[in-house]
Each structure stands twice: as structure tokens, then as C-alpha cells.
Amino acid sequence: MKDFYGTQLPNALMLGTAQYPSPAILEQAFRASGASVATVSLRRESGAGQAFWQMIRDLGVTVLPNTAGCHTVKEAVTTAQMAREVFDTKWIKLELIGHTDSLQPDVFQLVEAARILTEDGFRVFPYTTDDLIVGERLLEAGCEVLMPWGAPIGSGRGLSNTYALRAMRAAFPDVPLVIDAGIGVPSHAAQAMELGYDAVLLNTAVARAGDPVEMARAMALAIEAGQRAYQADPIEQRDMAEPSTPVIGKAFLS
Amino acid sequence: MKIILNGEPRVVQAMTLTDLLTECGLTGRVATAVNEEFVASSLRMSCRLKDGDRVEVLSPMQGG
Numbered sequence: 001m002k003d004f005y006g007t008q009l010p011n012a013l014m015l016g017t018a019q020y021p022s023p024a025i026l027e028q029a030f031r032a033s034g035a036s037v038a039t040v041s042l043r044r045e046s047g048a049g050q051a052f053w054q055m056i057r058d059l060g061v062t063v064l065p066n067t068a069g070c071h072t073v074k075e076a077v078t079t080a081q082m083a084r085e086v087f088d089t090k091w092i093k094l095e096l097i098g099h100t101d102s103l104q105p106d107v108f109q110l111v112e113a114a115r116i117l118t119e120d121g122f123r124v125f126p127y128t129t130d131d132l133i134v135g136e137r138l139l140e141a142g143c144e145v146l147m148p149w150g151a152p153i154g155s156g157r158g159l160s161n162t163y164a165l166r167a168m169r170a171a172f173p174d175v176p177l178v179i180d181a182g183i184g185v186p187s188h189a190a191q192a193m194e195l196g197y198d199a200v201l202l203n204t205a206v207a208r209a210g211d212p213v214e215m216a217r218a219m220a221l222a223i224e225a226g227q228r229a230y231q232a233d234p235i236e237q238r239d240m241a242e243p244s245t246p247v248i249g250k251a252f253l254s
Numbered sequence: 255m256k257i258i259l260n261g262e263p264r265v266v267q268a269m270t271l272t273d274l275l276t277e278c279g280l281t282g283r284v285a286t287a288v289n290e291e292f293v294a295s296s297l298r299m300s301c302r303l304k305d306g307d308r309v310e311v312l313s314p315m316q317g318g
Binding site: 041048118 | 288317
């Protein structure tokens with residue numbers, strides 16, 4: 001498995017911490033899945049933040065703060081600076097939202113913010129589209145990881161454009177690539193790993209499932225299956241059948 | 255003086271950001287910004303507040 005800014009993660013599941021029915025279920029979902037990374041955010045102090053932070057620390061996972069909900073470079077950069085101090089990490093999941101309905105990344109502002117943050121010492125994990133040129137610009141800006149979307153955040157639609165995602169894998173063979181957003185069921189996560197992606201970041205599919213703990217475990221198993229399958233070098237698809245049982249030596253009985 | 259704390263108008267005695275956090279009981283792990291600029295924790299003591307300042311105090315929260 002590729003490392004992320006020099007950090008080897010024990011597995012390829014990055015799990016969000018939002019929308020769970022309770023903190024206890026959130027904690028169990030992490031323990032059941034063994035997720036290696038927890039995404040977190042910053043919001044106005046309401047009193048609940050300190051207990052949440054203690055629980056995340058006790059999980060012993062790597063913390064990845066986000067800039068969720070930011071619509072401008074300035075807002076995202078300031079949020080990142082605040083997150084670095086509170087969470088004591090240089091890692092930042094950089095989200096720059098272009099549309100409120102699709103939550104599609106504003107890739108122009110994303111590249112600009114990535115450059116500013118990288119120069120300031122951040123390790124940027126950009127939430128981006130599957131556009132190859134944007135990917136190149138993000139790498140030029142200093143990103144060493146790319147996180148293309150599978151489908152819009154929270155949509156559960158799976159990988160909308162496997163052609164583009166496969167092209168991205170081929171274009172950036174040495175860059176750690178993470179499918180971020182759009183995963184609905186474990187087969188989507190497995191498919192991402194079968195394409196050769198290095199990790200999957202998901203939240204809603206687990207947190208909003210009827211049984212989040214069981215779904216978290218199912219996701220972890222699917223990701224491991226997909227990863228093993230990719231390493232095992234899958235066969236190419238064919239248009240026509242090819243008998244798997246040998247033809248030679250078949251008895252003449254008609 | 256009157257300030258805006260996390261979007262709410264407040265009348266406070268504090269003259270610095272450090273004193274404001276103490277006065278408002280915000281003693282946990284927080285990050286601060288004044289007028290949309292990040293203020294590192296090491297600079298809160300020297301950050302003097304003035305009338306109308308917009309102060310944001312953020313803490314860890316669930317996120318995806």
C-alpha cells in the first residue's frame with residue numbers, strides 16, 4: 001500500500017464521523033471496521049466538542065480534519081489553520097464547494113487553496129473531481145494525494161464514471177488516490193479498490209445505514225476484498241464466451 | 255464593549271481574546287479567529303479586542 005505523506009496506514013478505509021445515531025454507535029463502527037483514518041471538522045463551540053475529541057483520541061486512529069462547507073479560498077485557508085491547531089496535525093482534507101446542490105468541488109479555488117496551504121506546510125488531501133488536468137494542477141500545487149469523487153457527497157450512487165477513474169489511476173500510477181464520496185454499498189467500495197485505488201473515504205453509507213456497525217464491517221471487508229483482487233491481477237473482460245472446462249478429451253456421445 | 259461571538263451579539267468586560275475565552279467559559283480545546291483572521295493560541299493574550307469585533311471560537315466536531 002502506498003504511503004500518505006510518509007504515513008503507512010494499516011488499511012484502506014477512511015471513515016467519517018458525522019451523522020451516526022449516537023456517539024456509542026460511532027465508536028463501535030470504528031472498532032468493528034478497524035478504519036485507519038477518521039475525518040473530523042470544526043464548528044462553533046457548543047459544549048459537545050470536547051467529549052467528541054476525547055473519544056476520537058481514544059480510538060487511536062489518524063485524524064483528518066476537513067474544510068467542509070467552505071466556499072472561498074480565504075474561508076478554507078482560515079479553517080485549515082484553525083484545524084491544524086486544534087487537531088495538532090498538518091493533514092487537511094481540502095473541500096472547496098462550488099455548488100450547494102451537488103456539493104461539487106470548485107476546482108479553480110481548490111488549486112489555489114492547495115498551493116497556499118502547501119506553502120504553509122500543510123499536507124493537503126484535496127477533494128476533487130475526476131478531471132485529469134485538475135489532478136495535474138493539484139500535484140503541481142504540491143499535493144501528494146488526490147481524492148476524486150465517486151459521486152456527489154451523500155448520494156450513495158457509487159462510481160459514476162469508472163472510465164474517468166480508471167484513466168486517473170493510469171495517469172498517476174505513483175500518486176496515492178482515494179475515492180472520496182458517493183459510496184453507497186460495499187460493492188462500490190470494492191470496485192474502487194479493484195480499479196487500483198489506494199483507499200476509500202466514506203461516511204453517509206455507514207452512518208445512515210440501519211445498522212451502522214455491521215455496515216462499517218461490511219465496508220472494511222469489501223475494501224480488503226477489492227484490494228486483494230487488484231493485487232491478484234484480474235482477467236480482462238471479453239465479449240464472447242470462452243469455455244472454462246477443457247474441450248480436448250471430451251467424449252464423442254452424439 | 256460589544257462584540258459578536260459566534261454570530262451572537264455579546265456585551266463583555268474582557269479586553270483580550272484570552273480574557274474573553276475565560277469570561278465566556280470557553281476553556282476547552284478551541285481555535286479562534288477575529289474578523290475572519292485566524293489567531294493562534296499563542297497570540298490570544300496579545301490580541302486586544304475592540305468594539306464590533308467578530309470573534310469565532312470553534313471546537314472539534316463530527317465531520318465527513
